[in-house]
Each structure stands twice: as structure tokens, then as C-alpha cells.
Amino acid sequence: MIVPLRTTQRASSKLNVPSLTRLEGVVSVSVEVYGFLATGPGFMVFIAEVVESQEHTEPKPFLLFFSFFTNTMPFISKIQRQSDFNLFGSSTPIVIDNGASYFRIGWAGEIEPRVVFRNIVQRPRHKATGETVTIVGDHDPALMKYFDCTRSGPRSAFDSNVVFQFEIMEYILDFGFDRMGATGSEIDHPVLITECACNPVQSRSKMGELLFETYGVPSIAFGVDTAFSYKYNQQQGVCDKDGLAMCPGFTTTHVIPFVNGEPIYKGCCRTNIGGFHVTDYLKQLLSLKYPYHMARFTWEKVEDLKMEHCYIALDYASEARLFQKGAKEAEEKTRCWQLPWVPPPTEEPPSEEEIARKAAIKEKQGQRLREMAEAKRSSRINELENELHGLEFLLQQLEQVDDSDIPSFLSETGYVSRQEIESARIKVTQTLRKAKGEPKNEQADMEKADTTSNEKYSLVNIPDDMLTPEQLIEKKKQVSLKSMSEGRQRLKQKRYEEELERERKQQLEEEKRLENPELYLEQLRARYKDLSERVDQRKRLKTNGGHTNGNNMSGGIGRGERLNAAQRERMRLLTTAAFDRGKGEDTFGTRDEDWQLYKLMSKDNDDDDEGPDEDDAELARISSRLQGLDPTFVPKSETATGSSQLAEVPRIRPLTKEDFQIVFGVERFRCPEILFNPNWIGVDQVGLDEMAGVSIRRLSSKDESLEERLTSSILVTGGSSLFPGIVERLEAGIRMIRPCGSPIKIVRALDPVMDAWRGAAAYASAPLFNTQTFSRMDYFEKGEDQLRSYQLKYSL
Amino acid sequence: MVMKGKMEPEVVEAELVLPSYLSFKRVQMYEKYPKGQARGRHWKHLKQIIQAENYQNYPPDEPNYVNIESPPSMHPCKRICDVTGFEAPYFDPRTNLRYANTEVFKIIRSLPNEYVQRYLALRNAAIVLK
Numbered sequence: 050m051i052v053p054l055r056t057t058q059r060a061s062s063k064l065n066v067p068s069l070t071r072l073e074g075v076v077s078v079s080v081e082v083y084g085f086l087a088t089g090p091g092f093m094v095f096i097a098e099v100v101e102s103q104e105h106t107e108p109k110p111f112l113l114f115f116s117f118f119t120n121t122m123p124f125i126s127k128i129q130r131q132s133d134f135n136l137f138g139s140s141t142p143i144v145i146d147n148g149a150s151y152f153r154i155g156w157a158g159e160i161e162p163r164v165v166f167r168n169i170v171q172r173p174r175h176k177a178t179g180e181t182v183t184i185v186g187d188h189d190p191a192l193m194k195y196f197d198c199t200r201s202g203p204r205s206a207f208d209s210n211v212v213f214q215f216e217i218m219e220y221i222l223d224f225g226f227d228r229m230g231a232t233g234s235e236i237d238h239p240v241l242i243t244e245c246a247c248n249p250v251q252s253r254s255k256m257g258e259l260l261f262e263t264y265g266v267p268s269i270a271f272g273v274d275t276a277f278s279y280k281y282n283q284q285q286g287v288c289d290k291d292g293l294a295m296c297p298g299f300t301t302t303h304v305i306p307f308v309n310g311e312p313i314y315k316g317c318c319r320t321n322i323g324g325f326h327v328t329d330y331l332k333q334l335l336s337l338k339y340p341y342h343m344a345r346f347t348w349e350k351v352e353d354l355k356m357e358h359c360y361i362a363l364d365y366a367s368e369a370r371l372f373q374k375g376a377k378e379a380e381e382k383t384r385c386w387q388l389p390w391v392p393p394p395t396e397e398p399p400s401e402e403e404i405a406r407k408a409a410i411k412e413k414q415g416q417r418l419r420e421m422a423e424a425k426r427s428s429r430i431n432e433l434e435n436e437l438h439g440l441e442f443l444l445q446q447l448e449q450v451d452d453s454d455i456p457s458f459l460s461e462t463g464y465v466s467r468q469e470i471e472s473a474r475i476k477v478t479q480t481l482r483k484a485k486g487e488p489k490n491e492q493a494d495m496e497k498a499d500t501t502s503n504e505k506y507s508l509v510n511i512p513d514d515m516l517t518p519e520q521l522i523e524k525k526k527q528v529s530l531k532s533m534s535e536g537r538q539r540l541k542q543k544r545y546e547e548e549l550e551r552e553r554k555q556q557l558e559e560e561k562r563l564e565n566p567e568l569y570l571e572q573l574r575a576r577y578k579d580l581s582e583r584v585d586q587r588k589r590l591k592t593n594g595g596h597t598n599g600n601n602m603s604g605g606i607g608r609g610e611r612l613n614a615a616q617r618e619r620m621r622l623l624t625t626a627a628f629d630r631g632k633g634e635d636t637f638g639t640r641d642e643d644w645q646l647y648k649l650m651s652k653d654n655d656d657d658d659e660g661p662d663e664d665d666a667e668l669a670r671i672s673s674r675l676q677g678l679d680p681t682f683v684p685k686s687e688t689a690t691g692s693s694q695l696a697e698v699p700r701i702r703p704l705t706k707e708d709f710q711i712v713f714g715v716e717r718f719r720c721p722e723i724l725f726n727p728n729w730i731g732v733d734q735v736g737l738d739e740m741a742g743v744s745i746r747r748l749s750s751k752d753e754s755l756e757e758r759l760t761s762s763i764l765v766t767g768g769s770s771l772f773p774g775i776v777e778r779l780e781a782g783i784r785m786i787r788p789c790g791s792p793i794k795i796v797r798a799l800d801p802v803m804d805a806w807r808g809a810a811a812y813a814s815a816p817l818f819n820t821q822t823f824s825r826m827d828y829f830e831k832g833e834d835q836l837r838s839y840q841l842k843y844s845l
Numbered sequence: 846m847v848m849k850g851k852m853e854p855e856v857v858e859a860e861l862v863l864p865s866y867l868s869f870k871r872v873q874m875y876e877k878y879p880k881g882q883a884r885g886r887h888w889k890h891l892k893q894i895i896q897a898e899n900y901q902n903y904p905p906d907e908p909n910y911v912n913i914e915s916p917p918s919m920h921p922c923k924r925i926c927d928v929t930g931f932e933a934p935y936f937d938p939r940t941n942l943r944y945a946n947t948e949v950f951k952i953i954r955s956l957p958n959e960y961v962q963r964y965l966a967l968r969n970a971a972i973v974l975k
Contacts, residue, residue, distance in 0.1 A: 130860070175862075178851045183863040192861055195853050208891035211910070215888065216878060223870070224863055231869040247910045251894050263872050314908040320915040333967055337960060365923070366932055373931045373945065715930035728922050731969020734915040743915055 124151060124356075124768070124802065126187050127165045134230030139267075142239040142813040145225065146274055146806040149207045150299035150324065150768060152186070153806045154225040157241070157813035162806050164228040169203040170220045171196075185224035187349075209321060210245040210301045211252050215259055226264065235265030239822055241813045243274040243805060246303055246317055250837045257836065261825045268822035272812070272841045274805035275303050276312045278766040280843050281808030282798050283310065291755065292762030293741055295779070297724055297769035298323045304740040306748050306759055310844040316748030320734040322727045324769040327359070328352050330730055331720040339711060345388060354713070355720065358384050361774040362718040363781060365725075372715050383714040390709035426484065433481040440474045506531045562678075573675055580668045587664075622650050721772045725782065738782025757792055766798035766805070817845040927964045928952055941965060 137156060146153040148168060155162035166186030173196035174181050184196070206217040226236055240260055244253060253271060260266040279294040290310040296303045300323045306316040332351040336343045362368035372379040399407070447467060450458050455467065464470050508516065508524040509531060516524060562569040626646075637643050723729050725736035735743055741763065745756055760783065765775060776795050783793055798804045812818065821841050828836075856862065865875055889897065900909045926933040926945035933943035935950070940961045942953045953961070965971035 175852065177853070183865075184861055185863055188859065188861055192856055192859055195856055211891050211894065213888050213891055213894060219874065219877075220863060223867055223874070226869055227863070227867060233869055235871060236869055245910075247908050247913050249894050249898050249910050251889070251897060263870055263877075265869075265871050314913065315906065317908060317913045318915045319913050330967065333963070337963060369925070369931045373929075719925070719930040726923055728918065729925065729968055731967075733917045735918045739918060739920070740915055 125165065126151075126167065127163070128186060128188075128228055129164075130228050131163050131230040134232065137238070139237040140239070142241050142270075142818065143229070143236070144806065144810045144813050145240060145242040146277075146809060147212070147243050148274065148299060148768075148805070149205065149210050151802075152221055152225060153803075154229060155806065155810060157810050157818070159810055160807060162803075162810075164225055166224070166228075167203075168207070168221060169205050170217045171198060171203050172201050173198040174200065183220055185220050207300065210298065211249060212244075212256060213252060215255050218256070219259060219263065222259070222264065236260075237265070237267065239268045239270070239813075239819065240266050241270045241272060241809055241818075241822075243277065243809060244271050245301070246273050246275065246305060246312075246319065247314060250833055253839075254833055254836050257828055261828055266825075268819070268824040269828075270813070270818070270822040270841060271839065272809060272843070273305070273312065274298075274809075275305050275766065276307075276841075276843055277806075277808030277812060278798055278801075278804040279305070279307055279312070279764055279808075280310070281804045281811060282764055282766070282796075283307075284808075284811065285799060287796055287799060288764045289758065289762040291758040292764060293744060293759050295737065295741065295763060295765045295770070296767035297737060297765075298767040299769075300325050302724065302737060302740065302767075302769070304737075304744040306744050308748075308750075308755065312843065313748060316744050318735075318740050318743045318747065320727055320732070320736070320740060322723060322730070322732050322734070323767075324355075326723060326730055326732075327720045327769065328355050330723055331355055331359070331716060334716055334720070335711065338716075342388060342709075342711065345711075354386070356771065358713055358717050359721045359772055360718055361721050361724075361772045361778045363774060363777055365718065365722050368718055369715060379714065382717065383712060384717065386711040386713070387706070388709040388711065390704075390706055392706070393703055430481065430484050433477055433484060437474065437477050437481060440470060440477060443470060444474070570675075570679060573671060573678075577668070577671045577675060580664055580671065584664055584668055619650060622646060626650070718774075721769070721775075724769060724775075725778070736782075738779055739786060741779075741783050742786040760787060761792040761794045763793070763795040764798055765795065766801045768802050770797060770801045812843070812845070815845045821845070927967070941970065 142157040144155055144157050144162070146162070150168060151165060152168040153162035153165045155164070169186065171184045172181055173184065173193075176195055176197050182196070184193075204214070204217055206212050206214045206221060208214075212218055242256065242260075244256070248271070256271075257269055260269055275294045275296040278296070279288065279292070282288050283290060283292075290307065292307050294303075294305045294307060294312070296305070300321070302320045302322055304318050305312045305314070307313070328348070328351050331354065332346050332348065335346050335351065339345075372382075443462060443464075444467075447455065447458070447470070456465075459465065464473070506527045508520060509527050511524070513521060513524070558569075725738055727734050727736055741760070745759060748759075750756065763779070763783070765779065776797055780793055780795050783795070787793065800807070823835065823839065852862070866873055895911060898909070900911050903909065905912065924933045924943050925931065926949055927942045928949050929945055931945035931949075933945050935944050935946075936942075937944060937950065937953060940953055940956070942961060942964055944950050944953055956964075962971045
């Protein structure tokens with residue numbers, strides 16, 4: 050039996066047989082390959098035997114049809130240096146498919162290009178040496194870490210699908226020829242290089258100039274990649290000599306009609322949209338959807354995602370509706386990319402034992418601290434007591450000492466006089482009392498003060514003229530002291546009275562409450578509401594200046610927002626004052642109010658008047674009272690501030706696995722859909738399906754049978770035609786624009802990516818190829834005019 | 846000249862760096878574009894190239910790079926929601942975004958202006974200040 054096989058491997062060109070483990074319809078098998086029977090373009094046939102399988106139990110040899118040009122991941126770089134360059138005679142042409150995304154170079158007559166790489170150049174700085182170097186194509190990212198690529202990104206020689214930067218083109222050709230193994234003094238082979246349809250002459254002549262003058266190429270031929278792909282598939286019997294080639298490429302999409310095996314550029318049309326735009330669209334959409342993972346969406350990664358997951362919906366609207374409804378099919382079609390995520394260490398709530406243990410430890414520590422403090426205190430008391438005893442003993446001794454002997458007696462102790470010792474003793478006694486925690490007995494002091502006030506302020510009531518100067522000074526001191534103590538007394542009195550007043554009020558209120566509790570509560574609530582509103586209002590004014598912007602997000606967040614109303618007013622005054630150049634008569638100052646201005650300007654009037662404080666205090670009082678009386682009452686200010694805080698501070702929740710998942714649902718078919726609806730990304734041109742109609746219209750053959758022949762042999766080729774579902778969608782789309790009943794047959798090229806090169810290689814190996822080239826002599830003699838009219842004849 | 850001796854062995858092994866001298870070239874890169882000289886390094890962009898081609902001097906039925914471009918579509922444009930990709934019956938005049946339903950409307954109204962502009966830029970409708 051012949052079993053078609055699909056690989057899941059990206060490197061499908063490397064025939065790593067043990068990895069071919071997915072047979073169509075069978076879940077997973079291992080096969081043993083005995084040998085292979087035949088190869089052809091795009092397939093190989095093996096004889097193999099199933100060794101392990103979940104379904105096939107009996108081992109039975111069978112033929113294995115392995116198509117190694119699969120639809121998944123067709124873009125693979127091959128940059129190994131070739132060693133057989135010198136084995137090819139100088140008449141063997143070199144074939145280059147110079148695509149905007151990939152550069153492919155190889156020998157005419159071969160099936161595979163020798164060297165394939167991305168058509169880009171990077172000029173990074175080598176980190177160790179600091180040199181700027183040239184790196185062509187795509188390389189192992191592991192090696193790129195030695196280079197600083199931050200200053201210049203990858204650059205392409207293409208603007209749209211036209212080569213314009215020939216310095217970059219030269220680097221690319223250098224690398225291509227170098228990897229082909231060229232070692233001579235020039236490239237002594239004819240070159241066939243592809244270009245876009247209707248390439249501007251300037252680009253074509255620059256390319257010719259580069260190849261002739263720098264590489265010494267003897268002759269060149271220019272051809273169109275789409276045409277080569279069509280011709281190749283025509284030779285393989287995939288399409289007829291009359292037909293349409295539709296080629297969604299990297300930067301552009303072409304539709305070229307073929308009549309009698311020759312492309313008719315008159316009927317050709319180009320829409321400036323391609324795989325680049327699809328990838329870019331996907332990249333943008335994903336970064337908008339997952340801003341936190343933006344760094345993950347590198348160009349290469351998104352390109353991979355596109356090739357792996359994107360598909361074209363048969364009908365976009367109904368497919369989208371499926372997803373909108375959240376249907377089961379949609380769920381199955383949703384893909385999820387799990388980014389590496391390490392779960393954060395889970396914090397288990399401590400067990401009862403743990404809590405108890407911790408509490409015990411804490412208690413123990415507290416106990417120890419208390420003990421330490423106690424020990425310190427007792428030792429201090431001891432110390433003080435000793436000191437006190439010493440001082441008392443000293444005083445006792447002093448009693449027995451003569452007055453004249455006191456200085457000599459005291460010289461050892463450090464004290465000078467008896468008074469000093471006395472005062473020290475009093476101090477120590479006080480400290481001791483404090484240390485022991487005895488009350489100071491203020492009341493007693495006060496009483497004493499009262500009783501002694503007459504003695505203390507003895508001089509106050511004596512007229513000045515009866516006093517000596519020293520006594521006068523003393524008197525002044527006494528007067529001030531007296532007034533101070535009297536003030537204190539008054540304050541105390543006032544406080545006491547206030548207390549009484551409050552109590553009286555409370556009593557009154559209590560009476561009211563007892564009289565009619567419902568009414569009282571109602572009144573209280575009303576008052577609370579009123580007050581809280583007032584306070585809130587003021588707060589808002591203070592922070593926002595009464596200027597409420599419904600949508601803070603879209604509103605301008607400027608300087609004005611940060612100042613409160615008073616500050617803003619002040620700024621206004623200052624600016625008007627600064628810019629007032631005295632137009633007309635200066636009347637400032639004629640009225641007294643004018644001078645108030647300076648007060649307003651002088652400083653930030655942040656300090657509010659007394660009103661708000663009173664309000665705040667009243668609010669607090671009422672709220673506490675309400676809390677006491679009404680169990681259902683919740684202070685509004687708390688809830689309000691709570692909720693606003695919730696809104697302001699983003700809630701910190703532990704990141705979960707789901708936060709690191711990139712989900713593709715609609716994006717899977719939304720992105721490639723731009724091939725059919727270019728206006729979704731702002732390109733006002735027809736989409737792929739309509740292009741077929743445009744192309745046939747432009748051909749204006751007026752031959753219905755030719756039109757029917759064209760539509761019955763439509764070939765889709767090019768990298769972006771790899772999306773699954775494109776053929777079905779195109780068929781539906783083209784059926785809509787063609788007359789009813791016209792035959793429509795759409796086929797995909799054998800290998801949409803490689804066929805252009807293969808076609809070119811086959812073309813260049815034809816014996817008549819040299820009739821289609823132009824030589825260096827032609828180029829220099831005939832110049833640009835010849836280049837303008839130059840056109841390859843594809844059927845030789 | 847690239848001094849390969851100083852590079853890491855694996856970089857040299859992979860021949861990552863393009864050598865500056867290649868025997869098969871008649872003119873080397875460093876001769877053609879000497880260091881520090883910007884002359885000869887300016888390349889016409891596609892627009893300038895097309896302008897210089899003077900296509901207007903040639904018969905209009907002769908295919909060229911410009912006239913093979915596709916015309917605008919004849920079909921009415923399908924409008925999709927800028928955020929979700931669903932069909933979009935509604936349009937928000939404040940942000941100029943199209944949206945599918947009330948949930949998306951909530952989202953677009955909470956979007957910062959930068960994101961709104963980026964969504965608009967996807968379909969080339971963003972406000973560009975020059």
C-alpha cells in the first residue's frame with residue numbers, strides 16, 4: 050500500500066527517517082526503512098515496515114510515499130559552503146531566485162538550490178573587538194550573542210519588491226557566491242536571476258551593472274519568478290498552457306495570465322500586500338492584545354506562528370460569528386501558546402500548631418524583655434538609693450564639721466558648698482521617685498503653689514520705687530511667672546467648662562433620643578449625609594479644583610490637574626500680574642481691596658479656614674455616635690476611600706499560568722484574510738479573488754473560450770499561498786465574480802516556495818537558454834533601451 | 846580588514862562574518878565604498894525610481910511597474926471590529942474605532958490614547974502629526 054506521510058519536523062529537507070512518525074490516519078508509528086525506490090520532485094517512495102504501532106499489530110512491508118515538500122515550515126536556510134564549484138564548466142548557468150524574503154542560488158539543471166538564506170544583511174558590532182562586521186542571512190541565534198545588534202536592525206535590498214539598495218545586494222551576492230564555493234578571479238558562468246514583473250529599468254540596469262562589472266559575469270538573463278513557477282508546474286502537468294498564475298508573495302501579490310505558455314503582462318496586476326504584511330499584522334495584534342509579553346513577539350517567532358497556525362476561512366463573517374458566539378468548534382480552533390512560567394512559591398496558611406508555637410516564642414521573648422527591663426529598673430533604683438544614702442551621710446558628716454573646714458572637707462567629694470549637696474539630694478530624690486513610678490502629686494504641688502503664691506510673688510505688689518535694682522529685676526521675673534501660671538489656670542478652667550457643656554449636650558441629645566429614637570436617628574443620618582457631602586466636596590475641590598472630567602483616561606493629563614483651585618487661582622493672579630504691562634490707566638491701589646491681591650499671591654493658601662476642621666470633627670462625632678446606635682451603619686468615608694483606593698492601586702494578584710498564555714482565536718484567520726481584504730490594513734486595492742477578475746478584464750480577449758480556459762487552470766504559488774484553505778476560498782471568491790457555470794479549477798503549485806527556483810533551473814539548463822541572455826558586450830553597446838525591451842521567452 | 850583571530854572560535858567556525866576580500870570580485874567592497882565616504886551610498890527609493898522612469902512618455906497600454914497595480918475594490922468594504930475582529934456594526938466617534946458589541950465598547954473606552962492610535966494605525970487611519 051502507498052501511504053502518504055507528513056512530517057511534523059521543520060527540517061523536512063533533511064531526511065531524518067526515524068523522525069517520520071506520523072502516518073496519515075495513524076496516530077503514531079515507528080517505521081523501519083529498507084530502501085527507497087524512486088525519487089521525484091517533491092516526493093520519495095520508500096519500502097518500509099511498521100515496527101511499532103498502536104493500531105497495526107502485524108508487521109507488514111509497505112510502500113511509503115513521502116512528500117518532503119510539505120506545507121508546514123517550508124522556509125529553511127541552507128548555508129553550508131559547497132566544494133564542487135570548480136567541477137562545473139563555465140557554460141553551466143548559475144540560477145538565482147532573488148526573492149524579497151529568501152535568496153536561493155544553485156546550478157542549472159539541479160532540483161534543489163545549493164544555498165538558501167534570508168535576503169537580509171545585518172551590520173552589527175562585534176562585542177569583544179568592537180569591530181563593525183557584515184553578516185548576511187539568518188544564522189544560529191546562539192552565535193549572534195557575540196554581536197551587538199541593537200544599533201542596526203536587519204536590512205533588505207528591497208523597497209516593496211524592487212531592488213533599490215545595491216550595496217546590500219552586493220553583500221548578498223558576495224555571500225551567495227562565496228557559499229557556492231567560488232574561488233576563481235571572477236564568476237565565469239551565465240547568470241539567470243529573477244526579478245519582479247515589470248521591474249523598473251533603473252533597477253534592472255543597476256543589477257546588470259553590478260553583475261557585469263563587479264563579478265565579471267559573461268551574460269545575464271532576467272526572468273519573473275511567478276512565470277518560472279507556472280512553467281515548472283505546467284511541465285509537471287499541474288496546469289495548462291493557458292491559465293492564471295496567482296502569486297501571493299512576501300511584499301506583493303501578482304496575478305499573471307498565461308496564453309500559449311507565455312505570460313501576458315498586459316493582463317497582469319499587482320496588489321501591494323503579502324506575507325510580510327500578514328506577519329506584521331499578527332505581530333501588531335498580538336502586542337496590542339498582550340502588551341506585557343511584547344518582547345516575546347519577535348519577527349522570527351511571529352513568522353513561525355503564522356506559518357504554523359494561520360489559515361484562511363472559507364467565509365470570514367460566519368467563521369468570526371462562530372468565535373463570537375463561543376461555539377464548540379471555535380474552542381477547538383483556538384490555539385494557545387504557553388510561555389515559560391514558573392509558579393510562584395505557594396504560601397500555605399500556617400497551621401494551628403505553627404501559630405501557637407509562634408505565639409509562645411513571642412510571649413517568651415516578651416517575657417524576657419520585661420524581665421530585662423525590670424532588672425534594669427531595680428538596679429537603677431538601687432544605684433539611686435545608694436547615691437542618696439551617700440549624700441545623706443555626707444550631710445550628716447557636714448553637721449559635725451566646722452564652717453571654716455568645709456571647703457577642705459568637701460574638696461575630695463567634688464562639691465563646693467552645702468547648698469550644692471542639698472540640691473543634688475533633692476534631684477536624686479526626685480529621680481528616684483520617678484524611677485519607682487510614684488505619682489508626682491501635682492495637685493499637692495498646685496495647692497502648695499497656691500498657698501505659697503503670696504510668698505513666691507512677694508515683690509509683685511510692692512511699688513517699684515521701694516525696691517533696689519536687683520529686686521526690680523526679680524520683680525519683673527515674678528510678674529511674668531505669675532501671669533503665666535494664671536493663664537494656665539484659666540485654660541484649665543475653660544477646658545473644664547467645655548467638658549461640662551459637652552456632657553450637658555450629650556444628655557440633651559440622649560433625652561431627645563429617648564423621647565423619639567426613630568426620629569432622632571433619622572435626623573442624625575440626615576445630618577451625617579449633609580456633612581459628609583460637604584467634606585467630600587471640599588476634598589474634591591482641593592485635589593481636582595472642581596473640574597470634573599468624565600473620562601480621565603482620554604482627557605489631557607496636564608499641569609492643570611495637579612494644582613488645586615486655590616493654587617490655580619494664585620497662578621492666574623501671578624501670570625496676569627507678570628504680563629500686565631499697564632495698558633491704559635493704572636488704577637491699581639485706588640481701592641483698598643486691591644491690596645488684598647498680594648495676600649492671595651503671597652503664598653499657597655493651603656491652610657484652610659477653621660470651618661472644615663469643625664466639619665470634620667462634627668462628622669467624626671456623628672459617625673461615632675451613629676456607629677454606637679445603629680448596627681447597620683457603615684461610615685461612608687471609609688467605604689468611599691476604600692473603593693477609590695481599589696480603583697487607583699492596581700490589585701496585586703499572583704500571576705497565574707493563564708497570564709502567560711498567548712491565545713490565538715480569531716487572529717488565526719483574521720491575519721491572512723488581509724490578502725483578500727487589503728483595505729483592512731489601509732491598502733486600497735482589490736484582494737486576491739477579485740484580482741483574477743481584474744486580470745481577465747485587462748486581458749480583454751473577448752474570447753470566451755480563452756477566458757474559460759484561463760479559469761480552468763488557475764495556479765496558486767508563492768510563499769503566502771501555503772495557508773490552508775486558500776484554494777477553497779479562492780474558488781468560492783472567483784465563482785462569485787465569474788459568469789454562472791464557468792469552469793473553475795484551482796490548484797496549488799507542487800511546492801509554492803521552491804518551484805520558482807526549480808522552474809528557473811530547468812529553464813537555464815535548456816540548450817536554447819543562451820539565446821535568451823544578453824552579454825556584457827550587448828549591455829555596454831545597446832544600453833538601457835535594450836534592457837527596457839528585454840523580455841524572456843519562456844517557452845523554448 | 847576583518848581580524849578573525851580575535852573572534853570566538855565558533856563564530857570563525859560558522860564563517861558568520863562576511864570576509865571583506867573575496868577573490869572572485871573585480872572590485873572589492875572597500876574599494877567601491879571607502880570608509881567614511883557617504884558619496885555613492887545614496888540609493889533612490891522606489892518612489893524616486895518610478896518618477897525617474899518617466900512612464901508618462903510611453904504608450905499607456907504598455908505594461909509597466911505603475912500601471913499593473915490593481916485598482917481599488919468594487920465591493921463594499923467589510924468592516925470588522927478593530928479589537929476583536931468580529932463583524933463591527935458600530936463606530937465610536939470619539940476614538941474612531943469600530944466595535945462589535947458593548948463589551949468591546951467598554952474596552953475601547955478604557956483604552957489609553959496611545960493604544961487607540963496604534964489600533965487605528967493598523968488600518969492606516971491614525972492621526973499622524975507632521
